[in-house]
Amino acid sequence: MAAPKFRIAICGGGIGGLALAVVLGKYEQKDAPLEVNVYEARPEIATFGAGLSVWQRTWRVMQLLGMEQELSDASVRPPSKGLGPGFVYRRGDRETDTYNYHTVMLPSDMVGVLMNNIPPSYKIHNSKKLQQYVEVLDDNGNLKHYELHFADGSVAEADILLGADGIKSATRMCMYKLAHERDCPQDVDRDHCTRCHIATPKWTGIIVYRSLFPTERLKEMHLDHQGLRFTLCVCNKFPFPASTP
Numbered sequence: 215m216a217a218p219k220f221r222i223a224i225c226g227g228g229i230g231g232l233a234l235a236v237v238l239g240k241y242e243q244k245d246a247p248l249e250v251n252v253y254e255a256r257p258e259i260a261t262f263g264a265g266l267s268v269w270q271r272t273w274r275v276m277q278l279l280g281m282e283q284e285l286s287d288a289s290v291r292p293p294s295k296g297l298g299p300g301f302v303y304r305r306g307d308r309e310t311d312t313y314n315y316h317t318v319m320l321p322s323d324m325v326g327v328l329m330n331n332i333p334p335s336y337k338i339h340n341s342k343k344l345q346q347y348v349e350v351l352d353d354n355g356n357l358k359h360y361e362l363h364f365a366d367g368s369v370a371e372a373d374i375l376l377g378a379d380g381i382k383s384a385t386r387m388c389m390y391k392l393a394h395e396r397d398c399p400q401d402v403d404r405d406h407c408t409r410c411h412i413a414t415p416k417w418t419g420i421i422v423y424r425s426l427f428p429t430e431r432l433k434e435m436h437l438d439h440q441g442l443r444f445t446l447c448v449c450n451k452f453p454f455p456a457s458t459p
């Protein structure tokens with residue numbers, strides 16, 4: 215077997231990290247394979263939530279990766295543009311062609327399909343919570359490799375580190391810490407540094423409330439409203455109505 219071209223560490227075994235491993239497996243050159251290690255903080259690759267809505271754009275990516283049939287088999291219903299169980303999502307600023315909802319499946323089934331498509335030579339390590347990584351330099355001050363330090367005291371090496379460890383990413387925090395130490399004025403701490411304070415995520419979105427609206431009231435207002443015919447969720451920049459007939 216050919217020697218690995220370089221060593222890749224993926225920090226985080228959520229849907230993002232696993233999908234990344236599938237992509238690497240699909241596109242690596244067979245005569246120069248990659249050494250890929252996925253490091254997951256939890257004791258097992260696990261998912262939460264009852265149902266995962268898979269949107270058309272996600273589905274297209276899965277199609278391109280050759281996982282369409284397996285995912286169709288795992289879906290609650292085969293994907294289609296027509297109406298089915300679950301909400302029909304409509305953008306409030308468009309009158310037609312806004313059915314975005316595609317299919318739904320158990321998150322564990324999605325993870326199962328991804329795991330099936332990761333090359334067997336790629337290793338998944340559980341209970342490996344990254345605390346920090348350090349840059350190991352050679353005698354000339356050039357980057358030799360990264361050293362990953364985990365909460366259980368173990369250490370691993372990689373030539374490339376890819377952070378897929380979610381919204382509170384330890385990889386990103388560490389990247390900004392190292393960049394701050396290297397590039398920014400020493401008398402400014404990172405939380406007050408104009409560039410590096412963005413390493414700490416903060417909420418910039420919109421809070422959306424969902425509530426029930428009586429069908430009878432909707433009928434009074436609009437006898438032919440589409441929300442009386444199917445389960446509808448309209449998204450807009452002002453409060454959105456969600457309805458079930």
Ligand SMILES: Cc1cc2nc3c(=O)[nH]c(=O)nc-3n(C[C@H](O)[C@H](O)[C@H](O)COP(=O)(O)OP(=O)(O)OC[C@H]3O[C@@H](n4cnc5c(N)ncnc54)[C@H](O)[C@@H]3O)c2cc1C
Nearest residue numbers: 226227228229230231253254255266267343344379380384
């Ligand atoms: C309530 C809810 C419902 C949702 N429903 C849908 C839906 O129906 N359809 C949809 O498309 N999206 C949905 N989403 C969004 C979707 O869950 C996220 O976009 C997706 O999980 C992001 O994947 P990820 O792999 O980037 O991050 P995550 O899912 O957060 O995975 C990160 C992984 O990294 C691990 N990790 C964290 N820190 C470390 C560390 N220091 N070292 C090692 N590993 C670490 C975590 O344990 C985890 O396994 C929903 C989100 C929520 C909160």
